[in-house]
Amino acid sequence: MPIGDLAPEIAVLLTAVLTLLAAMALPQRRHGLCAGLALAGLALAAALAVGQFDTSRLTFSGTFALDRATAWARLLILGATALSAGLAPRWFADDRRHGEFYAMLLFSALGALAMAGAADLMQLVMGVLLSSVTGYVLAAYHRDWPVSVEAGMKYFLVGALANALLVIGVVLILGMAGSTDYRTLAGAVPGEPLAVAGGALVLLGLLFKLGAVPAHTWVPDVAEGAPVPAAAFLTVVPKIAGAVALARFAGLVPGETMPLQGLVAIVAAATMTLGNLAALWQDDLRRLLGWSSVSQSGYALMAVAVLGSAPGAAAALIAFVGVYGAANLAAFGVVAHLRGRTARADYAGLFRTHPFVAGALTLAFLSLVGIPPLAGFLGKFALFLAALEGGLAWLAVVAVANTVLSLVYYLRVVAPMAFGTPAGRPATLGVSTAAATALATALLLALPLLSGSLAPLLPDGLLP
Amino acid sequence: MLSLAVLLPIAVSLVLAVVPRPAETTARFAAVATAAVSLALLLGVWAGFESGPGFAAVTEVPWIPSLGVAWRVGVDGLSLALLLMSALVFLGAIAWPMEGGSRTGGGEDNEGPNARGYYAWMLFLMGVSLGLFAALDLIVFYLFFDLSLVGMYFLIGRWGHGESQRAALKFFLYTLAGSLLILIGIIALALAMPELTFDMRALIAEPPLAGAGTLPALVLLAFVVGFGIKTPVFPLHSWLPPAHVDAPGPASAILAGVLLKMGTYGLVRIPLQMMPETFARWALAIAVVGVLSILWGAIVAFAQDNLKRRIAYTSVNHMGYAVLGIAAAGSALGSETARELALTGAIVEMVAHGFITGALFLIAGAFWQRTQDYELAHYGGLAGEAPRLTVAATLAAFASLGLPGLAGFVAELHVFLGAFAVWPWLAAVGLLGILITAALFLRLLRQVFFGARPARLAGFADLGAAEAAVLAGLLALVVLIGLWPAWLLSLVDAAGLLARPAG
Numbered sequence: 001m002p003i004g005d006l007a008p009e010i011a012v013l014l015t016a017v018l019t020l021l022a023a024m025a026l027p028q029r030r031h032g033l034c035a036g037l038a039l040a041g042l043a044l045a046a047a048l049a050v051g052q053f054d055t056s057r058l059t060f061s062g063t064f065a066l067d068r069a070t071a072w073a074r075l076l077i078l079g080a081t082a083l084s085a086g087l088a089p090r091w092f093a094d095d096r097r098h099g100e101f102y103a104m105l106l107f108s109a110l111g112a113l114a115m116a117g118a119a120d121l122m123q124l125v126m127g128v129l130l131s132s133v134t135g136y137v138l139a140a141y142h143r144d145w146p147v148s149v150e151a152g153m154k155y156f157l158v159g160a161l162a163n164a165l166l167v168i169g170v171v172l173i174l175g176m177a178g179s180t181d182y183r184t185l186a187g188a189v190p191g192e193p194l195a196v197a198g199g200a201l202v203l204l205g206l207l208f209k210l211g212a213v214p215a216h217t218w219v220p221d222v223a224e225g226a227p228v229p230a231a232a233f234l235t236v237v238p239k240i241a242g243a244v245a246l247a248r249f250a251g252l253v254p255g256e257t258m259p260l261q262g263l264v265a266i267v268a269a270a271t272m273t274l275g276n277l278a279a280l281w282q283d284d285l286r287r288l289l290g291w292s293s294v295s296q297s298g299y300a301l302m303a304v305a306v307l308g309s310a311p312g313a314a315a316a317l318i319a320f321v322g323v324y325g326a327a328n329l330a331a332f333g334v335v336a337h338l339r340g341r342t343a344r345a346d347y348a349g350l351f352r353t354h355p356f357v358a359g360a361l362t363l364a365f366l367s368l369v370g371i372p373p374l375a376g377f378l379g380k381f382a383l384f385l386a387a388l389e390g391g392l393a394w395l396a397v398v399a400v401a402n403t404v405l406s407l408v409y410y411l412r413v414v415a416p417m418a419f420g421t422p423a424g425r426p427a428t429l430g431v432s433t434a435a436a437t438a439l440a441t442a443l444l445l446a447l448p449l450l451s452g453s454l455a456p457l458l459p460d461g462l463l464p
Numbered sequence: 465m466l467s468l469a470v471l472l473p474i475a476v477s478l479v480l481a482v483v484p485r486p487a488e489t490t491a492r493f494a495a496v497a498t499a500a501v502s503l504a505l506l507l508g509v510w511a512g513f514e515s516g517p518g519f520a521a522v523t524e525v526p527w528i529p530s531l532g533v534a535w536r537v538g539v540d541g542l543s544l545a546l547l548l549m550s551a552l553v554f555l556g557a558i559a560w561p562m563e564g565g566s567r568t569g570g571g572e573d574n575e576g577p578n579a580r581g582y583y584a585w586m587l588f589l590m591g592v593s594l595g596l597f598a599a600l601d602l603i604v605f606y607l608f609f610d611l612s613l614v615g616m617y618f619l620i621g622r623w624g625h626g627e628s629q630r631a632a633l634k635f636f637l638y639t640l641a642g643s644l645l646i647l648i649g650i651i652a653l654a655l656a657m658p659e660l661t662f663d664m665r666a667l668i669a670e671p672p673l674a675g676a677g678t679l680p681a682l683v684l685l686a687f688v689v690g691f692g693i694k695t696p697v698f699p700l701h702s703w704l705p706p707a708h709v710d711a712p713g714p715a716s717a718i719l720a721g722v723l724l725k726m727g728t729y730g731l732v733r734i735p736l737q738m739m740p741e742t743f744a745r746w747a748l749a750i751a752v753v754g755v756l757s758i759l760w761g762a763i764v765a766f767a768q769d770n771l772k773r774r775i776a777y778t779s780v781n782h783m784g785y786a787v788l789g790i791a792a793a794g795s796a797l798g799s800e801t802a803r804e805l806a807l808t809g810a811i812v813e814m815v816a817h818g819f820i821t822g823a824l825f826l827i828a829g830a831f832w833q834r835t836q837d838y839e840l841a842h843y844g845g846l847a848g849e850a851p852r853l854t855v856a857a858t859l860a861a862f863a864s865l866g867l868p869g870l871a872g873f874v875a876e877l878h879v880f881l882g883a884f885a886v887w888p889w890l891a892a893v894g895l896l897g898i899l900i901t902a903a904l905f906l907r908l909l910r911q912v913f914f915g916a917r918p919a920r921l922a923g924f925a926d927l928g929a930a931e932a933a934v935l936a937g938l939l940a941l942v943v944l945i946g947l948w949p950a951w952l953l954s955l956v957d958a959a960g961l962l963a964r965p966a967g
């Protein structure tokens with residue numbers, strides 16, 4: 001019975017509906033219960049996903065791939081959603097629509113899940129659209145705050161364009177190749193100009209989800225303006241799903257007819273360089289995290305560029321987006337825990353007033369740089385290994401230069417925290433943000449120790 | 465035992481970091497005791513060490529088997545000599561009285577010098593440095609290489625003076641760039657093995673990338689630039705003077721005494737031992753870089769009016785000798801004896817420079833603690849006020865300029881004996897460096913300790929008991945190596961490092 005194959009997705013869907021109903025029924029001050037409901041649903045979905053971990057086949061008439069990449073993407077998406085939800089209860093405590101936030105979060109996660117498993121272009125479009133439409137709402141959730149509304153608007157404008165182009169691309173490929181099924185398309189996307197244009201448009205649509213050049217412009221605005229729990233979610237979850245979806249799509253296009261992977265390599269170099277250069281002089285921590293998240297997409301694209309030529313590429317992609325997600329969630333968790341405090345100067349002397357919070361942010365940053373033995377190092381190590389093995393040494397060198405560059409802006413935050421004098425004792429948000437941040441930070445420290453047993457579980461390829 | 469010597473300081477540093485507000489004396493005592501225990505453990509390793517091919521005291525614990533990465537530690541003569549030297553310099557630097565009043569930015573309203581953090585970072589750095597020299601896995605090596613940057617960044621930025629944050633940032637950026645190049649090189653080496661592995665022993669036994677071509681040359685370049693930044697060699701040294709000048713004295717002693725050795729150690733361990741053919745092809749270029757560093761370091765040091773900056777540039781000069789020795793050893797020219805002499809010299813230089821420059825920087829720290837001033841012109845005639853400081857500084861300076869009977873001489877003699885047999889003209893040019901160094905140290909001594917004493921230096925305190933004890937310990941070893949170097953020379957076993965392991 002194939003319906004069981006989508007049990008995790010169905011669990012998320014039902015939880016979302018239940019959460020929405022609960023939010024309607026409960027008085028506003030009890031909306032925190034919705035968070036518990038959402039977390040329970042996510043845990044159930046994760047358990048169901050673990051149960052399907054070792055499956056490797058297509059299901060639902062070939063529209064959905066059940067393989068290790070999907071399994072990992074499911075676990076990462078569910079985990080990241082849970083951590084983002086953990087940041088929300090106190091943040092939205094006074095918000096009239098507090099409970100609905102979790103429902104929206106779950107719907108968005110559902111879109112990401114659909115995207116990550118998509119083995120059919122129509123299914124891909126459905127996942128991308130669901131993930132995007134809910135994303136706009138999440139970004140503009142603070143309706144009274146112009147910055148948040150502006151972030152949602154920019155996200156929507158860029159997204160509407162990118163999604164429209166994605167649909168056109170799918171139509172072009174369908175017209176030229178006669179199918180949207182990945183099994184039929186694999187290696188058979190024709191080299192005619194229209195099909196090539198279609199491929200490029202699909203790529204563009206997915207780059208939007210990844211927050212990569214040239215569809216990256218929404219990321220810093222969303223990171224700055226969206227409610228911090230939503231910003232944490234939007235800079236991580238669509239990216240995980242987009243990376244897996246792009247990897248699957250890139251595997252379809254034969255290199256002879258269309259140099260998609262060469263294009264991805266160039267996009268990777270441009271994305272990491274632009275993201276890092278733009279982050280250099282940010283004095284707003286959330287915006288800085290947004291740009292840093294753009295640059296991290298660039299690193300992730302390295303793995304897509306060598307998919308097929310380096311055996312470890314799929315594993316490197318999953319490992320990298322996973323550890324990126326943990327570090328980024330830890331960083332946004334700190335911002336949320338400090339009640340959204342975002343000016344760089346406000347972080348001065350944080351090591352003296354809140355040593356553990358400052359420590360968590362420092363560890364998150366060092367992990368994003370890739371300093372061993374933090375989890376981020378393993379991600380970058382796997383990426384460099386795959387890039388060199390796949391013969392893209394130049395891209396690895398560009399990534400090295402970018403890593404050094406990125407250290408500058410991370411240290412621009414760490415240095416005042418460690419060496420500066422505090423102006424006062426910043427207020428914090430409460431237990432749930434602290435717990436979510438601590439959990440994400442603990443992952444950064446624990447994953448390297450577990451890497452010996454986790455590494456063999458990573459996917460060694462993707463189903464078309 | 466070796467793993468314990470590495471992990472114990474790191475563990476204690478973490479405990480120190482989380483214990484709520486320990487008293488300064490407690491933190492200090494814990495740090496000194498831990499460093500001493502770690503040193504004792506290493507002496508234990510030494511006691512059980514027999515010179516011979518391969519590595520001793522090896523421990524291997526799987527980490528990421530699918531990538532061929534594991535916690536592998538072990539020692540040979542080279543790493544044991546550097547481990548012992550590092551542990552001793554660390555013990556001295558930790559036992560050195562902490563610089564209390566000189567915090568970032570001067571007149572800030574601070575709650576004391578935060579002894580707990582200081583000693584925690586020092587211990588952390590100690591464990592990391594020992595781990596680097598003990599590592600037998602390239603990824604573990606890289607891990608400790610990077611962590612040493614983090615530790616030193618916080619030590620300089622937090623407890624330095626002047627433009628310390630800027631200096632710390634510059635240090636971190638330069639050396640991170642170098643370390644990432646090393647990572648790329650490491651991955652390229654490991655990928656060239658028949659089976660992916662980061663085990664140093666396997667890579668030394670069957671050096672990959674042996675053929676000619678661009679790839680081995682580029683990998684070698686990555687290593688030479690990466691380690692060259694850390695060493696540092698001309699023209700990659702420009703991070704070093706600010707880092708030294710603005711760091712607290714003990715941190716400078718660690719930076720010069722231990723961290724710089726990571727560059728030359730890496731140069732021996734990885735390019736020289738793991739890609740000998742390619743190294744031999746480019747040995748002359750590396751030697752030229754070494755000689756340039758010798759001359760540049762000496763000449764620029766001569767021109768400095770700042771005490772610490774002057775000592776800092778002599779480090780560039782001295783590490784130049786080590787690089788010259790390593791290059792001569794790795795060249796396929798000259799006799800085998802000459803190459804072994806050169807490598808022995810390079811390694812003794814690393815050990816000797818650790819003690820000598822460690823002592824010199826601690827002395828510079830003593831000056832800062834007393835006057836907050838490094839300008840040489842502001843000093844004079846201190847011999848009468850501070851006889852113990854004068855003796856220590858004179859001894860260290862003479863050792864640094866290579867006076868026979870002291871450790872520096874043994875090292876430089878070996879380096880130049882070896883280098884003359886390989887590239888006589890280059891060695892001759894390098895000898896000029898010794899002359900300039902001699903001149904600059906003699907001028908320094910004359911200026912600071914002799915002549916007329918400025919009135920404001922009246923009552924300049926001599927070395928305290930702790931300071932004197934630390935310096936006496938370091939300088940005693942300088943004299944010991946100078947007078948009776950046989951034990952160190954036999955420990956080093958350059959022939960074993962250069963030999964191609966059979967089978």
